Amino acid sequence: MDSEDLRAQQSVAALRQRIGALNGDALDLILREARTHNGWTPRPVADETLRQLFDIMKMGPTSANCSPARLVFVRSEEAKRRLAPALSSGNLKKTMAAPVTAIIGYDLHFYDHLQYLFPHEKDARSWFTSSERLAHETAFRNGTLQGAYLIIAARSLGLDAGPMSGFDNAKVDAEFFAGTSVKSNFICSLGYGDPSKIFKRSPRFRFEDVCQIL
Amino acid sequence: MDSEDLRAQQSVAALRQRIGALNGDALDLILREARTHNGWTPRPVADETLRQLFDIMKMGPTSANCSPARLVFVRSEEAKRRLAPALSSGNLKKTMAAPVTAIIGYDLHFYDHLQYLFPHEKDARSWFTSSERLAHETAFRNGTLQGAYLIIAARSLGLDAGPMSGFDNAKVDAEFFAGTSVKSNFICSLGYGDPSKIFKRSPRFRFEDVCQIL
Numbered sequence: 001m002d003s004e005d006l007r008a009q010q011s012v013a014a015l016r017q018r019i020g021a022l023n024g025d026a027l028d029l030i031l032r033e034a035r036t037h038n039g040w041t042p043r044p045v046a047d048e049t050l051r052q053l054f055d056i057m058k059m060g061p062t063s064a065n066c067s068p069a070r071l072v073f074v075r076s077e078e079a080k081r082r083l084a085p086a087l088s089s090g091n092l093k094k095t096m097a098a099p100v101t102a103i104i105g106y107d108l109h110f111y112d113h114l115q116y117l118f119p120h121e122k123d124a125r126s127w128f129t130s131s132e133r134l135a136h137e138t139a140f141r142n143g144t145l146q147g148a149y150l151i152i153a154a155r156s157l158g159l160d161a162g163p164m165s166g167f168d169n170a171k172v173d174a175e176f177f178a179g180t181s182v183k184s185n186f187i188c189s190l191g192y193g194d195p196s197k198i199f200k201r202s203p204r205f206r207f208e209d210v211c212q213i214l
Numbered sequence: 215m216d217s218e219d220l221r222a223q224q225s226v227a228a229l230r231q232r233i234g235a236l237n238g239d240a241l242d243l244i245l246r247e248a249r250t251h252n253g254w255t256p257r258p259v260a261d262e263t264l265r266q267l268f269d270i271m272k273m274g275p276t277s278a279n280c281s282p283a284r285l286v287f288v289r290s291e292e293a294k295r296r297l298a299p300a301l302s303s304g305n306l307k308k309t310m311a312a313p314v315t316a317i318i319g320y321d322l323h324f325y326d327h328l329q330y331l332f333p334h335e336k337d338a339r340s341w342f343t344s345s346e347r348l349a350h351e352t353a354f355r356n357g358t359l360q361g362a363y364l365i366i367a368a369r370s371l372g373l374d375a376g377p378m379s380g381f382d383n384a385k386v387d388a389e390f391f392a393g394t395s396v397k398s399n400f401i402c403s404l405g406y407g408d409p410s411k412i413f414k415r416s417p418r419f420r421f422e423d424v425c426q427i428l
Binding site for chain 2: 002004005007008009010013015016018019020021022025027029031032033047050051054055056058060061063065067069070071074079113116117120138140141148149151153161163164165166185186193198199201205207210212213
């Protein structure tokens with residue numbers, strides 16, 4: 001056995017000894033009581049916070065570790081002006097007022113990085129280059145998983161998140177990803193939310209409505 | 215202001231007072247040190263645990279609260295036999311050995327439930343019925359976000375997760391979702407992982423490789 005394999009096994013066993021599960025407050029923070037935010041306090045989001053955010057989200061699982069998400073953090077007034085024409089009317093004002101808005105994109109040519117990301121399978125690139133449909137689906141699915149990890153990572157750090165898909169993807173692609181193989185997926189404002197802008201929570205399905213145990 | 219709006223605002227403000235951020239152990243559990251598992255201890259996963267899992271994941275954000283994910287928990291020997299023919303050779307044995315494997319599907323007709331899920335916008339259904347492409351993209355994107363919430367919720371409860379997309383979606387759809395508007399997205403084994411089956415961690419991108427701050 002490789003010594004790095006052994007180290008990985010010890011690390012997982014140690015994790016289990018340190019912590020068995022999240023407590024109620026932690027569950028509330030990342031999912032149960034967390035809310036999509038529409039209003040923001042003026043408190044800014046530092047470069048260092050965005051780096052911490054990425055260092056957490058990047059560890060989430062993707063198929064063959066393909067990690068197709070590509071992020072643009074729109075923070076300056078100039079960058080916001082470039083984003084504005086792509087936003088739906090309902091999303092414009094709140095996005096301009098957010099400290100930062102992440103554009104979560106996915107790279108259709110993610111497979112060009114598999115030699116680095118998935119080094120133990122030398123043929124991994126060929127799994128995806130043979131079918132454009134599979135490559136697109138893999139990029140979109142896994143880039144979206146990473147978008148969810150970003151939302152959870154933000155909340156884990158005490159940030160609030162306001163994810164949105166109400167915008168013109170083609171306009172964002174032309175403005176921010178021209179000449180690349182990256183396509184926009186969704187956008188997500190990040191900052192410290194203003195609780196007075198929260199609305200009541202919408203209903204959720206019951207287990208019986210959408211789950212089966214077979 | 216609606217009294218439920220006020221209650222929501224108080225709940226968010228109280229959350230901020232109770233907990234500012236996750237501690238290092240909690241971050242390790244849900245993302246930083248968590249690993250995709252390939253081997254499982256015999257410890258079973260109870261119905262009650264699957265219900266807890268759903269009650270956490272369902273609170274994650276989706277576009278217009280559309281909540282398109284549909285879950286089948288494959289746990290019995292009979293259900294595993296139905297799943298087996300759809301699995302890739304590399305995923306077969308470990309999936310049969312897992313205590314339970316969730317099939318995460320998405321409902322293309324999610325919009326038929328928006329009157330319940332998004333009651334304050336009476337026209338929400340029409341946003342999606344006018345374009346089959348938009349409906350499909352919305353179902354796939356948001357169903358995938360919910361799949362990521364499921365992975366995080368599982369880890370939060372002390373379960374391990376083994377997400378996989380190496381299977382024949384058409385076979386799974388025919389076997390588990392025939393005659394419905396649900397399509398399979400990915401599958402995810404759940405249980406208590408065997409640390410001795412972990413391999414060394416694959417590399418991740420650096421911030422500079424895939425992120426820009428503008």
